[in-house]
Amino acid sequence: MIDFGFTVSPSSRINLDEVDKKSFVALSKIEPDVVKCMACGSCSASCTVSQFQPTSVRKAILSLQNGQISQAMDFLKHCMLCGKCTMVCPRGINTRHLIISIQKIYGK
């Protein structure tokens, strides 16, 4: 192999063909409301830690749907389970409970 000083960079494109849907189906079984998210962003806007750390239930759900599991977990790892997001979700998703369920299914 030769070092040219530059090389092929990996694609950052989301490939929905490669998403493992089984875990998400398992999540939807115990959290049927997870698919109700309409990406309004109320959860992240009201989040206690999102001002300091990249934390967002909206982005976590989206990342799971796009097959980016570790990124999804990163969006939740600073959560303190205060429940403010649950108070403001217009679709009535029990986000606090959802976060715990995500950890159960996807957490190591």
Place this chain on the structure above:
Amino acid sequence: MKKNILIIGGGPAGMEAAANLDRLGYNVILIEKDKQLGGHLAKWDRLFPDGVSAKKTLDALTAELSGVKCFTETNIQSINVLDKSYNAILSNGITVLADAVLMASGFDLFKAEKKEEYGYGIYDGVMTNADLEKAFREKTLPSKAPKAIGFVHCVGSRDEKAGNPACSKVCCATAVKQACEIKEVYPDADVYCFYMDLRMFGRHYEDLYLKAQKEYGIRFIRGRVSEVAETMDNRLLVKAEDTLSSKPLKVTLDMLVLMAGMRPSEAGRSVGRQLNLTTEDDGFFSSSDNMLAIQKSKLPGFFYAGACTGAKTLPDTLHEARSAALEIDRYVKDNFKEQ
């Protein structure tokens, strides 16, 4: 002596106005360019948001037309303004002297092949909203279940390059309705809706969206499909940006449904040119007042109803048809006092 009212266009607007004018005691002549009445409704299967049958709806509209003279497969050959009436020569040779005219020419579906990057007419598996309704109606969907299906909102709408910057109003609700329906036919398929904004403005529309997410598991991706290509095994490679995560995205589908938007009817516009009727930048006819008198044109005795003045839902169209009938009645009473 009964006054003559000519209605141009036998879709829902023309039919509903005809029925009401007939009931008000007018001699109504309804002309339609196609073989049958009903316009796009006659080609549709079920209607949003509740999934009522298009056929039943059309039958109900048709049932009211017994007193109306309907000419199908008939166009306006020429039309001109006389002193207080309109003289129209029809393609079937009949001449109509009308005391008032209602334009109900509706819309043409945007020609989806103009969006070359979507490959309509080039790739198998790319179809339009109208093609899918036809397949539902005639039960001609492929028996081999597709693995993945996509819906592209705003095809030829909100698209200056395609000649139509406006929203076509009905496509979001139609796409969500069709997505649920296709999921009923192919329960194991992954179904995606590619939208820019989801405009679910009407009564029950938001319920439909929620149902699509929760009961049907439709995945909504915020981003416009940018290009479609064929893969080695004749499937469709679809590219878009997931704008909510700001990342490009690709997915391989078996079926892609393009939600073709509304363009002004070419047949209606050709009549309009003969009378020098003005249109707005979007190509639809301009009303004398978009707030107070959307049914009135700038010509006395010439009225509009339905999508000839811009994209409308079916209930909007029917309401306009009824109010146009009332406007025509008022116009005739004010202008033709019985001797």
Place this chain on the structure above:
Amino acid sequence: MIYEGKKKIWADYQKEIPEDHYFYVRSCIRQSFFPASEATFLDITRNKLGKDIFETEHHTTCGGIAYHSDTIPQETVMTIIARQFALMKKYGYENYVCSCITSFGLYCETLETWREYPELQQKIAENLWKSCKLEFAKPKFLVHASDLIFKYRMQIASKSKFKLVNKNTGEPLRVVEHIGCHYSKMFPSKGVGGAEYPYVLVGMVEAWGGQIIDYPERRHCCGFGFRQYLIKGNRGYSVSNTHKKFESMEPFKPDMIITNCPGCPYFLDRWQYVIAETQGKTYGENGHGIPVFTYEEVAGLVMGYDPWDLGLQTHQVSVEPLLDKIGIPYDPAKKYLGRNGKYLGEPQKPHCLK
């Protein structure tokens, strides 16, 4: 794939290409990248087809590379272009044919700009007179050299010695066509067949017996992208784009690639070496690459030119497997001999790419 649907689109993008009498301008870089392509174009059009194609040593660069790397003011580049057009008029021509896609795109852009801003055109005409004492003119017809070969494709086919057919199987060769971005993406109506399904190279390949394959990334840039390549720090973008194209076309097993741009064949060819040496991956058969050609080279091959006279020894990806497939004879001993049999020297063999 519904072929009829494509034909409908092609019908919408017909371009008027005059039959004869052209003022020809060369590309800056093609003569070193693909040394015989332009000579072959002139030989085919003038000597084999008897056309009047005039060229003068007084023409210069169009300024395109400087323009696309933001190092030249627009008025300067327009004055350079005005001088080229003025030379055309001076020598009594009104049809202008250029060898380079970057030039073609820039000419289209400039003519459109002048149409839109006549006061700017006036100013450029004054610049031209002040600097060169030449009379301002615009071509009646502007075409790219690939448009002309497209126009003459049936005449070339009728004089052909070989077809783009695998002689062992009798099957048409599977050909990837790649169009330079500036050919029709900016002005679809200026290209034969438009921008989405350009027909210019498809028409040649069909006329010469090959079969076009459509692969998902067919419209993607070759990777050149000017600044992507010109600045070394950005070359990762350049090679990544090329890599994306090859990954996408790989399952279709193309026999060859035909291009109409100066940069595209260069990068599609040379980056296969870099991809092989950094990723260990090759895309052709048995460790070979997929050979990449200019349209003049392909025209020359089907007309029976000697492959080494077409400069195919300067390609990175070896062309011999394809020549064998078609049945074109060549003398391996003469591969590295230049004019009058002078030995040119032999490049080092790459590790990965055969």
